Amino acid sequence: MRDDPHSGPSPLTRRAFLRTTGGTAAAAVIAGYSTPGQSASPADSADGPHIEGAVPLTLRINGTDRPLRVDPRTTLLDCLRETVALTGTKKGCDHGQCGACTVHVNGRRVNACLSLAVMHEGDEITTIEGLGTPDALHPMQAAFVAYDGYQCGYCTSGQIMSGVALLKEPCGPDDAAVKELMSGNICRCGAYANIVAAIQKVRTST
Ligand code: FES
DSSP: OTTOTTSOOOHHHHHHHHHTOOHHHHHHHHTTOOOTTOOOOHHHHHHOOOOTTOEEEEEEETTEEEEEEEOTTOBHHHIIIIISOOTTSOOSSSSSSSOTTEEEETTEEEEGGGSBGGGGTTOEEEOGGGTOBTTBOOHHHHHHHHTTOOSSSTTHHHHHHHHHHHTTSOOOSSHHHHHHHTTTSOOTTOOHHHHHHHHHHHHHHO
16 A cells, blocks of 8 residues: 555655645644644744744734734634634634624724734734623623524624624614624524614613
């Protein structure tokens, strides 16, 4: 089998490929995670692994400065989830079409999958983890619970982040206006009526 010229690529070739692959793989390595067959050296765990082309970056996330080293091609979404390990922000389509990755940047909603982490030095980034706590829910989080604004929960953090941002945006008073401004957030379970009810509850009580 090992002499078969038609067998798969050698382990060395595969490693070389992984070393030159950016995006998620690079972010995972930056986060200190080992890919199968690899282990972090003591030097890696002390100073971070050497990532060719990585740049130093400090992101302010949920009120805390996070000094990082990231591949400049890393999206804000991958940086949040895999480098900083804030996994409340979800990856759905990774193409700006579903809204699952919605976070706030300087108070405005942004699809984190469409933005590079290096673009956000100095910005105030808020994720669902920075909105409320289990003991002190943000009013929008509490309304989603009260109105069953979630089913499987996968899109919920993005829906809530969008709903909170919507409170500061020009929006008409009726449900149709809310649906229009929430149209970038897809719920595959179809809990739209409950999501709109939750948002309207917060809008009329604040
Ligand atoms: S994961 Fe970003 S919009 Fe779908």
